[in-house]
Amino acid sequence: MLIARTVARETIRYEDIPEPALEPGHALVRVHNVTLCGTDLHIWEDDYPAGLPVIQGHEFAGTVEAIGTNDAGIRTGDRVAVSPMVYCGLCRPCRLGRFNVCENIGCIGCYSDGALVEILSVPVEKLCPVPDSLELDLAAMAEPASIAMQAVNRGRPSPGETALVLGSGPIGLLATLYLTDLGVSVVCADTEPDRLALASMFGAVDTLLVDPRSDFPGADQAVRLDAVTDSSGPELVIEATGVPSSLETAVRLVASAGRIVQVGISARTASVPMNAVPFKEIDLLGSRNSLNLIPAGLELLARHRDQAGALITHRFAFGDLQQAFELMRSRTEPVGKIVVDMPASQSARPAGTGALTGVRA
Template identity: 60%
Template structure:
């Protein structure tokens, strides 16, 4: 079988290797589609705490080719040929966070395709409990959005949204757009902000009731502040989801949030934000981090399946496995206006 190894910065080697052996408690999955995200780009650019060489790919779907439920587990579960999304997260079940039910921040957390070999291979071996059967009638290619959908849903859940309140989502990449969809489904009025006019147009399609385009001038402008004031009776949004990882955006979140608001930081970067030591205590803000998800892929797939036409708009580019280098270089090109790139594996149908 063919596997793509990122061997050094921006260097990929394709190797013919043996199919993994089936072991108890595991399944062999023939990979059909793999979506790429910003983390993948950083790994390819050797700007991530991964060790190269590495087979990347953590957002993926395929079909079960063989399965062994393991001793004592019986035979109940998905059958050979079933289309599945796969959770890439690996946790220990032994550390403090795991025992507290917060395994998404396991002290020894790992992830297929990020810290150990992942899905840019024709066949992968994965634990049976990582398999999630796709909803009926859901195209496998679309189901690659299940994993990023779970990240967005975790951020929304961390914000404990309440129907009728107004939320501000900063950043309308795939995670921000999916957060808008999930918030809207819960009866939350969403204001969306981004630098890109085209992404803000998508944000309205995903459920935003107002959009604010950030730019080189002061943000928000006087007119934009009037929009915020009209939608926020409590002196600002009561929930803010920061989905860019840009320090200035997090600073805006703290500045614009209403007193007693919740701020969820899901965007990640290594940079440092500068905050006033007054704003957080004076407003008594709740600042909450959000990482990975608490096995939310099935829940995310259910929502995406109900909104297939909308979700498809997130997938802007498709490439075959042998075009992987071109796919990454496309992600680097701002002129391409990349949403999600999907790698259609040899067994997958790009339709």
Template identity: 55%
Template structure:
């Protein structure tokens, strides 16, 4: 038997003992250690998301391989998958048969699903996952930071969609976790990043991620000074989902700029049909990722101090309701929240990925 946290109704989580998943061919049993929460999780907990309750949430996670068929090797990087190895797990489930999948765009599969959203996920002691979804952590990366691999992959997908060029100026609108990670990834590629957000503390984090300048929305009169001799940013990542932010992006974009919309909203934006053709803008959507967790983990491993700053809160497994209430508290400055499950012992191969003690990983952890 294993302990699970099941979201059974609006803002209600029940802890239950359920049977441990059995071993299965082509799958591994993962002892979950850390689960990061995102806005989608908060919406599911608040019963404000198209997910059917009850469900075990958790789609950004890392754990140790508990049981696996002997002799299997991760086809991506040749690392043997053996018990005790720390791995991040891709939560996406796709069909491989629909037109987008056959075109290599499985991130927008017509029947896409996601562990922790539409089917049971990682807020459980043990999870069964296909071996193809396992991604070994880079050596030395603290395991709780491995839970950022999945949101990192979302940010990297948006960056890749924008076709960044070293030396150009990019504008990142929104300094939540996705915008901050996009800022870090763009900076690594030699892009000059300017970031915008309503929160001073988030903009300060953007500067730690490499942004050369920041500004608050509504300071449009100062924008021209930020571009220098350029006529505007040539790449924009819109990570808020706020219609006015998208409208701003179209307005300030340089001719021929690429605008990547990764923030999601059901609301409508008002645009002039003059700007798009006159500037010949490329408007690009970005959803999920094309198996980019390994690449995201490598960048996080090179910038562990910055990655740790993105984790503002950590909670034990038995305090999930408090974690969600913190996420929805507008009076708090919240980045990523990480849930620590009971499996925290460091043994065997996991010792190479030594865990930082709870509450000591960064100076701003609550």
């Protein structure tokens, strides 16, 4: 079978290797679609703790090629997404039920070889059946959906509250979608007008365009934010950018007794007035991975197929991975989710659907 291995900085090598054999407790999954995220870009740039070489691909879906008897009732031919997170079950976080921050955490496609292969062997317990109404390219995004849902759940939202979501990339948009489903009014802020247009589609009641050169919110924006929060500030803020000034904004704007969830990741340092946290009695919470929320993520995507499809801005064939990563890095045009169509997906594609590289129809 054909694989794509990232062997050095910005270098992908395609190789022919034997197909994996079926092992007890595992299934063979024929990969149809892989979606790419910022972590994939960091790995490709050799700016990730796990190091190279590695076969990338941790957001993916496909069909079961082979499987033995299993308690989940999954059979050959079933459509599945795969939970890529690996945890030990023995460390203190795992014993507390917080395995999403396992001290020995791993991830298929990040710390070990992943889904940029034709067939992948995975433990049966990692398989998540895809709803009949959901296409496999959308199902591949269940992993980022699960991350967004984990962040929202950490914030303990209640119907009738107002949330401010800082950042309208895929995680921020999926968090907006989930919050709206839960009966929360959402205001989204971002520096890109195109992303804010999507935020409205995902349920935001208002959107605020951030000018990095000016104070945020501006006078008019502050009036609009006051109007939806009774001048008290949002009860919940989801920080989904990883930009230090955005966390500072969250602390400044959140309501007293409010909650901030930091899901955007950065190694940079934020400067936060220490008195703001106790004076407002803010709950400042981190969020990483998810507590096995990929099945819930699949259901969220299945309920909102139009919004899920709108996340996808580009498609590339398996043989064009180098171009996909170069596009992610260059940012010469707006990039949301990039779908990689694997050979199984290409053979399933009806005739006359056109090029695989380009914007989703």
